[in-house]
Amino acid sequence: MTERMTAADVSFLHRETRTSPQHVGGLALFDPPPAGFDYDRLVRLLEERITLAPRYRQKVRAVPGNVANPMWVDDPSFDITYHVRRSALPRPGTDQQLLDFCARILARRLDRSRPLWEIYLIEGLAGGRVAVVTKTHEAMVGEDGGIDLAQVILDAAPTPRRTVEAIWVPGPEPTALHLLRDAVGGIARRPVALADAARLNARDAAAVVDRVGSLVGNVASVGTALLRRPQHSPLAVSLSEHRRLAVARTRLDDYRRVRETFGGTVNDVVLAVVAGALRGWLLARAEALRPATTVRALVPVSVTDTAADTAAAAVAGDGRADADPLGADVASTGVVRPLLVDLPVGEPNPVLRLAQLRYAMASHKASGRAVGAERLTSLSGFAPPTLHALGARATGGLTRRMFSLVVTNVPGPQFPLYAAGARMTEMFPIQPLADGQALSIALSSYDRGVYFGINGDRDAVADIALLPGLVEESLAELVAAAAEPVAARAAGATGWQDTAAATRAAPGSRRRPPRGGDSPATSPSTTSSKPSRPPEDRT
Template sequence: MTQTDLMSWRMEADPVLRSTIVSIIVLDRLPDHERLTAAMNHAIDVVPLFRCKAVARQFPWKPPLWVDDTDFDLSWHLRRSSVPPPGGWKGVLDFARMSGMAAFDKDRPLWELTVLDGLDDGATALVVKVHHSLTDGVGGMQLTREITDDTRTGAPTRDSDERRPPVVLPTHENPRAAMTEAMARSTAHAVRHPVATMRDVARILGSTARMTRPATTTMSPVMTARSTCRGFGVIEFPVAALAAAAAGTQCSMNDVFLAALLLGMADYHRGRGDVPTQLRVTLPISLRDSSDPLGGNRITLARFALPVDIADPEKLIRRVHIIVDRWRSEPAIPLSPYLARMLNLLPVAVTGDMLKHMDFVASNVVGSSTPLYLAGARITRQFAFSPTLGAAFNATLMSYASHVCVGINVDVRAVPDQPALMAAVAEGFRAVLALEPRQIDSMVTTSC
């Protein structure tokens, strides 16, 4: 495991901080079992971690090792069940949230996939549960593309009975050696450019302080309690409307997404009689580049405050853009693995308390822009419910084909009235999407 993975692994000493990702993939019909099995075998070959288990080291500050599970049994991970009558969407959400609340068996690879039949109109849902150390959102989308087809009749990936050799995991670079090499390069640069080096050191030290600054209070006056109980809800609307709102403000779709959440939070707090001026967000930032293999968790977390007291959607989007752009440009971002190593030396209670003072988590994952098929079934929607990481809720936006699918994972003790939160956030999206031209469909639907 990397130091970033070790941090999420150690945090699970407190079950409130579990790093479980749940995804719901909605299909128009039941997938072919043999083709689905072949696709999952291919996925395991592409990302060997999916047939490995994590084995703890002698010292707790050393990351666990990924070891080939010689008892790996695909049938244990690939399951089938039925949605209880009347077979509606709420039954799928309930199944997914219960799955997300259950701890992994850490003597096995950390993932499960359940095929849920019994939905209306013959539809099927796949509920995928995976530990964050196996993949992040971007890696998950890359893996999805490996096991899907562009047509319903796409050829099976491989013979499901074909035997595979034992996994040989790549060896990772020694972090101590890497740091020593980096220090040697830095020393040589300092000798040649002493003044510039001093300025760079000052910038990096300041950035490091900002990235690791502890949060000792929760900015929300009402979303303060924390628990292990979760509620799932979804919001969806046309991706063209989000793109138009972003283009109209000359900002990114992520900026519009964050502004919608903030407008929703202002509305939610207003209904409880206490609106803060700011809320603190955890924003995952991808460190992945084209040379990285599929899978793995290659993100860092930026934690900062965003305004809740700007009622004008366009002004709020532009303000969010400035703040987020500044944080994405922090000089310490490339040093995140070393910062994680430093934080892993702290007691779990200390780092866990910092995370529990975050108000919400917001993540944005770019999905396929064209329809995909899995084992003969067409994917109609795809929702992700990322971990709350100690916050009151996590909102994960995923674009797929013509739609935006937002999965909201709520700590029900922090937000006891989940329908009110969902309604407020939906109104936030309606407010930002109203900035786009009238001829673009901007209908927002919600369910929980």
């Protein structure tokens, strides 16, 4: 079986460099069943179910001369034992040893002469646990029908569902001449495809026209940002080839409690927690933060219409959190688009940070400024592959000017999952780093928990171990605020001293005390509960 790669998939291949591999990772921890969970059991499980994800037995073949997009073709020499690997930690098998190991294997690029994925079974963890680390190239997992191997091997019950290993006969690998002939035929048919796409998008023209006015302001501001000299930021660096990882564990009920008190969505609370953690990290580095300082993040959100939002809220009852554990902004269905969000890291009051983010997210949703991602993909498909490569590389070079980091969250099931009888206890997503950006934050909810995977450049973020504690501290501030009596919250921000500052100022602490202007008592923004206007000062 052969299939032409989409424009989006090709862009991921061209975006990849020696220092910025473009594969998504995952770290899952399991409690083995009494019968055990070993390498042979994992290989058998994958052999039985890999038919459900046929892309994982295909590799990429380039077209001679790059006259068309590469092809997905069956790998006639597919060897599952090459992709499923085994390792073990030395005693005592701590979490830090596991993270160091994961950082090393996730920093390495995948072999493009083979299917673009790997799975590692890691034994020797303390407490008899085992870990499974996955690496899957972003070109393998698309928006339309993309399946990850984690979906294939996991079951909702300890007893695995019955599957039968299907007989697989790889299709003949096309020759270079066949690939070239097929590409030339596709070019000849391209005018017809262009006319079909034009008709398909004509019905969207009227809807796009009435958005042009609002889009002009955004385009102008983005253009100004690109022309302006970027400010110094510890998040904008030249990447090395090595990584550091950190993970944080929080409880979903805490986010819901904050949402029920202050309104908004669970996703708003998540962003407020991330903003608070980044604030503490920047202060620990003695970065000067004014009340108006922000960090611009790229946050993928789903594009839904008002009717769909209303229906989801009606089904969920109070909230969005029951239908979507991480809020209504990220959904398992619908078109996902990137959204630029300014995280108010200069605001010392956690409640006001949340209020500003609620206001910003509500404004984005109300504006309706969205063009479906599938439309953009279909239009970009008419550009020659060479232009796709140049466009992807140019975009990668501009990211440090447009946003400082990526924050992704994905709702997961709120019940335990199993792999061959082994219960998965925790799951941490790992997002790749964009070229020139030192940090990425990914999180996922699972079985009443919210798990953060934090990926950083090894040289630029040597203090990444601070971030998990700062995430927990930032959430604890909001939970404490939600527990305050209404009268105390209405009295103002005088009781909201930055608890992170106290920790940093403690004797023997590695963190430095905050600079002037960081105290809520001296910050002008703490004298009003109204969200401030989007500031200009970005880190």
